Amino acid sequence: xxxxxxxxxxxxxxxxxxxxxxxxxxxxxxxxxxxxxxxxxxxxxxxxxxxxxxxxxxxxxxxxxxxxxxxxxxxxxxxxxxxxxxxxxxxxxxxxxxxxxxxxxxxxxxxxxxxxxxxxxxxxxxxxxxxxxxxxxxxxxxxxxxxxxxxxxxxxxxxxxxxxxxxxxxxxxxxxxxxxxxxxxxxxxxxxxxxxxxxxxxxxxxxx
Amino acid sequence: xxxxxxxxxxxxxxxxxxxxxxxxxxxxxxxxxxxxxxxxxxxxxxxxxxxxxxxxxxxxxxxxxxxxxxxxxxxxxxxxxxxxxxxxxxxxxxxxxxxxxxxxxxxxxxxxxxxxxxxxxxxxxxxxxxxxxxxxxxxxxxxxxxxxxxxxxxxxxxxxxxxxxxxxxxxxxxxxxxxxxxxxxxxxxxxxxxxxxxxxxxxxxxxx
DNA sequence: TTCATGGTTGAATGAACATTCAAGCATTGA
DNA sequence: TCAATGCTTGAATGTTCATTCAACCATGAA
Numbered sequence: 001x002x003x004x005x006x007x008x009x010x011x012x013x014x015x016x017x018x019x020x021x022x023x024x025x026x027x028x029x030x031x032x033x034x035x036x037x038x039x040x041x042x043x044x045x046x047x048x049x050x051x052x053x054x055x056x057x058x059x060x061x062x063x064x065x066x067x068x069x070x071x072x073x074x075x076x077x078x079x080x081x082x083x084x085x086x087x088x089x090x091x092x093x094x095x096x097x098x099x100x101x102x103x104x105x106x107x108x109x110x111x112x113x114x115x116x117x118x119x120x121x122x123x124x125x126x127x128x129x130x131x132x133x134x135x136x137x138x139x140x141x142x143x144x145x146x147x148x149x150x151x152x153x154x155x156x157x158x159x160x161x162x163x164x165x166x167x168x169x170x171x172x173x174x175x176x177x178x179x180x181x182x183x184x185x186x187x188x189x190x191x192x193x194x195x196x197x198x199x200x201x202x203x204x205x206x207x208x
Numbered sequence: 209x210x211x212x213x214x215x216x217x218x219x220x221x222x223x224x225x226x227x228x229x230x231x232x233x234x235x236x237x238x239x240x241x242x243x244x245x246x247x248x249x250x251x252x253x254x255x256x257x258x259x260x261x262x263x264x265x266x267x268x269x270x271x272x273x274x275x276x277x278x279x280x281x282x283x284x285x286x287x288x289x290x291x292x293x294x295x296x297x298x299x300x301x302x303x304x305x306x307x308x309x310x311x312x313x314x315x316x317x318x319x320x321x322x323x324x325x326x327x328x329x330x331x332x333x334x335x336x337x338x339x340x341x342x343x344x345x346x347x348x349x350x351x352x353x354x355x356x357x358x359x360x361x362x363x364x365x366x367x368x369x370x371x372x373x374x375x376x377x378x379x380x381x382x383x384x385x386x387x388x389x390x391x392x393x394x395x396x397x398x399x400x401x402x403x404x405x406x407x408x409x410x411x412x413x414x415x416x
Numbered sequence: 417t418t419c420a421t422g423g424t425t426g427a428a429t430g431a432a433c434a435t436t437c438a439a440g441c442a443t444t445g446a
Numbered sequence: 447t448c449a450a451t452g453c454t455t456g457a458a459t460g461t462t463c464a465t466t467c468a469a470c471c472a473t474g475a476a
Binding site: 032033034044045048053054 | 434
């Protein structure tokens with residue numbers, strides 16, 4: 001129970017928590033360092049002792065998201081559903097459950113940053129990429145677990161990427177309309193697609 | 209050949225052009241008014257004579273996007289493909305052709321703004337919504353034109369919204385990876401879905 | 417000619433921005 | 447007890463931000 005560098009460790013997490021929350025709520029450019037300092041209860045010198053710049057802090061936040069991907073995002077899904085294909089829809093449902101109480105005011109923390117800083121901050125883009133790869137990597141693994149319930153010719157990686165597309169594209173529209181409709185619509189169509197794929201793999205190779 | 213308010217008209221379009229381009233390239237928050245002024249070759253007083261604030265300028269840019277939706281985006285697609293379903297994929301192809309030469313550095317001008325300012329600027333959100341509605345409205349109309357080539361039970365509006373989802377979600381990933389792969393993947397999966405829908409509508413009601 | 421109108425000029429404003437740094441403090445090992 | 451180390455303090459820096467405004471100018475009507 002004795003952390004190696006107690007004060008600094010605590011400061012670090014307080015800063016990371018505040019920064020992550022504010023970047024998510026307001027975006028990167030719209031969040032002032034002074035706000036992060038206030039919310040974290042920390043002075044400028046402490047922050048700049050740990051992170052040389054606001055950009056470096058953003059990088060740290062994104063590394064943290066990568067670390068938290070499994071414990072926060074994927075583990076609950078794996079616990080809720082055991083069937084690999086149902087896990088995919090449980091994942092999509094989880095995002096809905098997270099964001100619909102706030103009327104989709106926030107959106108995906110990674111997706112937001114992707115569009116805001118992807119091409120202005122070259123050192124940040126790979127970290128966003130890494131988060132997306134991790135996310136769709138889980139989906140791709142589940143699709144492989146589904147084995148021959150899906151057509152053999154189906155490109156699992158393509159479909160995994162499409163699941164992420166549905167998540168991000170649906171959330172973007174939900175955010176713009178402050179309603180779940182577009183998100184639900186895209187998920188419903190994805191479900192339809194899965195049903196057709198599953199039927200084709202089990203039922204018949206009627207078409208060619 | 210004599211415009212009603214020549215100087216002001218010209219100033220207005222120069223400002224709108226510069227603002228639209230810079231918001232697209234750098235984002236709204238990252239674009240300084242001074243940069244817009246420089247690029248438009250205009251002085252602060254002139255801008256603030258036309259638009260009371262930077263936010264109002266953004267609103268004007270988004271209204272302009274709505275006006276340009278048909279002439280710039282939809283008309284070329286309608287010219288290139290006459291089949292309603294092919295128009296959908298021609299539209300998706302057109303975005304690819306626009307953004308792949310720049311290695312997907314820019315992304316969708318509306319989508320970017322959607323995630324950056326949707327919930328910080330209440331007066332802006334409806335204008336983003338309006339653009340999305342217009343876009344998916346065209347797709348929905350094409351889907352209806354396809355008539356019974358698609359299953360009767362299919363929700364045309366849902367699918368139209370999904371096409372937009374594919375476009376935005378795919379572009380977001382393309383932007384993060386600086387590669388067309390994820391965009392192409394999502395479009396390919398959408399095409400598969402359409403093929404299955406078309407087959408089911410023509411071929412058989414084998415499944416229930 | 418004179419006045420009114422609408423657009424333009426560009427220096428000035430104050431607030432907010434990210435960042436710095438000299439000074440101080442607590443904890444540790446010697 | 448001392449020195450060293452690493453973290454914290456918070457006022458200060460210089461820059462950039464969006465916005466203002468008094469003065470100026472071109473145009474057209476009276």
